[in-house]
Amino acid sequence: MNLKALLTLNDQQKLFANPRRIKLLLQIRDSGSISQGAREAGISYKAAWDAVNDMNQQADAALVTSEKGGKGGGGAQLTPFGHRLLKVYELMEQMQDMALEALLDEAVPMDNLLELMAHFSLKTSARNQLTGEIVALQGDTLSDNVLVQLTNGQQVQAAITHASTDRLGLQPGKKVLLLVKAPAVLIHKHAVIHGNCLQGQLLDIKRNDDKSEITLDIGNGEKVYASVTNDTLTGIELQLGDYFYAGFSPENTIIATMN
Secondary structure (H helix, E strand, C coil), X not given: CCCCCCCCEEECCEEEECHHHHHHHHHHHHHCEHHHHHHHHCCCHHHHHXXXXXXXXXXXXXXXXXXXXXXXXXXEEECHHHHHHHHHHHHHHHHHHHHHHHHCCCCCCCCCHHHHHHHHHCCCCCCEEEEEEEEEEEECCCEEEEEEEECCCCEEEEEEEHHHHHHHCXXXXXXXXXXXXXXXXXXXXXXXXXXXXXXXXEEEEEECCCEEEEEEEEECCEEEEEEEEHHHHCCCCCCCCCEEEEEECHHHCEEECCC
């Protein structure tokens, strides 16, 4: 399947913007003329003028300003609100495409918008990106400990400032994304008491003379990556398929969320 959604914006059930009108605005932006924009968009000058006039009247702020001219029509330009509409429309189209792609890919998480956006578009230097829900918050006026339950049922603590808690609007029940850099993760044969400790099955090992990159499957499609010096693995016999523990500090756990 090759699905495509056509985005239409209505104001009280009256057409405000659709692909045809957005194309017209793009051409007006590039040409600086309603008449030229109409030709490039493949519509008549009257249809273009009517569309621009209708959008200007519906919106709280005009999208296009124009000056009267001669036979070819006067100059026209998009207002800041017009440019903003084009940017928002483009972002909404990208979100639609991601949702349609997710429909056809069973590996894509669908529990909430944060997971969907993270899967397709979030690129960070942190190899570990874990999704979950806040189950508890404890702290004081300066710092907080945030307890997050992952989709696989395991739990992670993050230590952040109280100001960050307020800024992110964190509270029990809120969906969050946890970011942890691979060098901050250590591999243990047995569970550790202090800090975060996630159990997982060893999927992959890559080694050189000094370091190893280790991948654990912690369940429900989530993976944890560790980049460690080989001396930290002394006494640990790593066999694919065996279970180990990934340990990392709450202070090395970054929280991301959406409003």
